[in-house]
Amino acid sequence: MLEKLEKIREEGFRRIAESSDPAMLEAVRKELTGKKSSLQEVLKSLGGLDPDMRKSVGMKANEVKNLFAEKIQARQEELIAGASAVEGEIDLTLPGTEVSGGALHPITQMCYDLNDAFRSLGFEVYSEDDISSEKYAFDNLNFAADHPARASMDTYWLEGTEDKRGSERLCLRPHLTGGSVRYLLEHGAPARFVYPGRVYRNETTDARHERAFFQYEALIVDKDISFSSGRVMIEAILEKVFGRKVNVRMREGFFPFTEPGYEIDMECLLCGGKGCKACNHAGWIEVMPGGVIHPNVLRAANLDPDVWTGFYTNIGLDRMVMMRYGVDDVRLFHSADLRFLKQFK
Ligand SMILES: [Zn+2]
Secondary structure (H helix, E strand, O other): OHHHHHHHHHHHHHHHHHOOOHHHHHHHHHHHHOOOOHHHHHHHHHHHOOHHHHHHHHHHHHHHHHHHHHHHHHHHHHHHHHHHOOOOOOOOOOOOOOOOOOOOOHHHHHHHHHHHHHHOOOOEEOOOOOEEEHHHHOHHHOOOOOOHHHOOOOOOEOOOOOOOOHHHOEEEOOOOOHHHHHHHHHHOOOEEEEEEEEEEOOOOOEOOEOOEEEEEEEEEEEOOOOHHHHHHHHHHHHHHHHOOOOOEEEEEEOOOOEEEEEEEEEEOOOOOOOOOOOOOOOOEEEEEEEEEEOHHHHHHOOOOOOOOEEEEEEEOHHHHHHHHHOOOOHHHHHOOOHHHHHHHO
C-alpha cells in the first residue's frame, strides 16, 4: 500500500510539473485530490487495514495530499509569473495600437454648431414629436384646403386616420413648421427658438430626394421687428458657423405660412462666386427659404397680427455641410460609406 502511495506521489508530481497553464493545473488538482482520485480511494480503504498498517498508510496518504497541495501552489505561482513575463525584446519605438472610436456625422455636427450659434443669440432649442396632424402640419399654417401637399402622394398619413380631419388626422411631419405654432401656443410671445429634426415625404427617391431628411428651422416672434433684422440674424449665424463673413442675397419666395416669403442665397464658398458644380455654376447657393410669418399663422397661435410679427428661416443642413467641407455632391453625406465619413472625425 505504501508503495502504491509512492507511485501516486511520483505520478502526481510529474503531472503537476507538466501543467502548462492554470486551467490544466486545476484539472490536474481535481484528478489528484478529488473524490474519485486514487489517493481518496486509499484513504477510504484504511478502515479495512490492521491498526499498525492503518496508521502508517494514513500518515503517508496525508503526507502525499499535503505535498500535492504545496506543489500545486508552487506551480501556480510559476505559471502566473511566466504569463506576465514578456518574451523577446520590446521595441519601444513601434507605434501603438490605434483605438478606433465613433464620431458625429457631419450633418449632426453642423446641427449642433447651429444650436450653439443660435443659443448665443438667445434662442431656445425646441423639439417636437415626429408624428403630427393635419391641424399642425397644414391647417394652422395657412395651407389651402386643396393644397397638393395634403395629398397622400406627398404626405404619410397614419393608417386608420385617413378619413378624419384636423387634429384627428395623423401624419409623419412633412416639415418642421407645424412645431412653430405648437411652441407659440405653449409659450406665447415674444419668442425666439430653433427646432431641428427629421421630416418625412412620401415621394420616389432619387439623387436629390429622400423619404426622410433633416431640417433646421428658426422663428422669431416679437413686436416691431424690421424685415431686415432677419437678414442681419442670418449673416450673424453664417459668420459664426463658417468663421468668416459670408455674402448673402434675398430673393422672393412663396410659402403658405409667410407673407412675404423669401429665399436667402449665400455666395458659394467652394468657388467664391465664380460658378462650380456645387452651385450649378450660378455662384450662389440656396440655403434658407423663409419669410415673414403670415397673419393667419399668428392667429392660429392665438396671437394678434396687429401686435406681433416675426420671421421664419429654414436652413438647408445639407448645403451648409457641403459649403463647410468643400464637397460638391450631397449624396456622399447620405451614402453611409464609412470611407467617406471617416474623413470628418
Ligand atoms: Zn460654386
